[in-house]
Amino acid sequence: xxxxxxxxxxxxxxxxxxxxxxxxxxxxxxxxxxxxxxxxxxxxxxxxxxxxxxxxxxxxxxxxxxxxxxxxxxxxxxxxxxxxxxxxxxxxxxxxxxxxxxxxxxxxxxxxxxxxxxxxxxxxxxxxxxxxxxxx
Numbered sequence: 001x002x003x004x005x006x007x008x009x010x011x012x013x014x015x016x017x018x019x020x021x022x023x024x025x026x027x028x029x030x031x032x033x034x035x036x037x038x039x040x041x042x043x044x045x046x047x048x049x050x051x052x053x054x055x056x057x058x059x060x061x062x063x064x065x066x067x068x069x070x071x072x073x074x075x076x077x078x079x080x081x082x083x084x085x086x087x088x089x090x091x092x093x094x095x096x097x098x099x100x101x102x103x104x105x106x107x108x109x110x111x112x113x114x115x116x117x118x119x120x121x122x123x124x125x126x127x128x129x130x131x132x133x134x135x136x
Contacts, residue, residue, distance in 0.1 A: 003030050010038045018042070019053035026057045036061070040068035043075035051075065055090050064098040073109060080110075080117040085124070092124040096132075 007030075009021035022042065025035060035057070042054025055075065058068060072094070079087035092102075099105040102125055110118045 003028070006030070007035060007038075010035065010042075015045070015047045015050045019047075019049045022053040022057050026060050031057060031061060033065075036065050036068060040065075040071040043071045051087070052090075055087065055094075059090060059094040059097070061094075062097065064094075076109075076121075077114065077117070080114070080120055083120075088120065088124045089128060092121065092128045096125060096128050 003025065006021045006025050009017050010025070012018050012021070019042075022035075022039060025031065031039075039054040039057035042050050042057075045051050045054070058065075058072065064072070072091070076088070076091040076095075078084075079091055095102045095105055103122065106118065106121045106125065110121060
């Protein structure tokens with residue numbers, strides 16, 4: 001019943017409640033297909049902590065769910081365009097986890113339409129990997 005209520009709260013109108021409910025569900029490992037869709041929609045929010053909650057939820061997944069790639073890529077591009085290094089790092093963490101060859105993925109995503117962001121994205125990916133080595 002608590003999980004059901006938290007899932008309901010992720011659709012709440014209050015952004016703080018939505019974000020906190022999502023983070024609690026992630027912390028307790030309650031990501032299902034419906035919640036993944038909700039997290040992907042949160043990436044398009046104009047509220048930073050809602051985007052953060054959705055992004056952390058998606059980053060917790062071992063692989064990229066098919067239906068969220070467009071939302072994920074749009075959010076990643078917004079972070080690159082606004083030079084939001086915190087979010088660029090979190091997006092890069094997900095890319096590193098989800099793709100065997102993350103560098104190729106970034107090049108495919110950015111080379112043609114937004115090559116000016118490729119260096120920033122590659123640097124963020126390298127930073128993520130360095131942090132993982134330090135933690136490991």
